[in-house]
Amino acid sequence: MPSPAALAQAQLDAYNAKDLDAFCACYAENVGVWRMPAEAPTLVGMAAFRERYASGPFAQPGVRAEVAQRIVLGDKVLDHEIVHGRGDTPEALLVVYHCSGGLISKVYFFLPG
Template sequence: MSLTFDPEGFAQRQLDAYNARDLERFVAEYTDDVEVYSLPNPQPTLVGREALRKHYRDNRFNLPELHAKLVNRMVFGNKVIDQELITGIPDAPVQAAAIYEVTERGIAKVWFLRG
C-alpha cells in the first residue's frame, strides 16, 4: 500500500455522496467486484458495482428524506467502522454499523449490522 492510501477517505466520500443521493459519486468509491453483507447472513447480499448501483438507485436514493448521521468512526488499518443513525427509510430511525474493507482501488467489502 502506498503512503497516501487513505481508507477513511473512501468511507467519508461514499457517506457524503450517500447523503447527497449522488449515485455516481457513491458507487465510484467501491471496487467493481465489491461484496456487501448483511450480518449475520454469511452470504453476500450484493456482489459487484452494478448490483450496488441498482440497489441504491431503486431502494435508497429515491427516498427524499434519506440521511445517515455519522455517530462514531474507528479506523483499523484498511478497515473503517462507522456507527450511523439512518433516517428517511422505512422503520427509521435505524441504528446501524458499517464495516468497510478498503483497498487502494476502493471499498472492496462491506458488512452491515442493523440495531
C-alpha cells in the same frame, strides 16, 4: 490513493447528496455486501450494487445518514451510523467498510436485533 477514512467519508457525502455516480466511484467493481450474520454476500458486483442503491435509498429523497462514531483500523472503517427518513424513528446500525486498492471492496452491515 484515498485513505480508508477518506473513502468512507466520500461515500457518505455522496449518499447524502444523492449522487449515485460519486457514491459508486468509492467502491470496487467487484464489491461485495453482507447483511450479517450472512455467511455469503447478499450483493456482489457493481451492476447489482448500483441498481440496489438507485432503487433504494437514492430513490427516497428523505433518507440520509450520519456517523455517530467512526473507528479506523488499518484498511477497515467501522461506522456507527444513524439513518434518518426510513420511518418515524432513526435507525442505528454498524457498518464495516473494508478498503483495498484505494476503493471499498467489502461492506458488512450489522443491524440491531
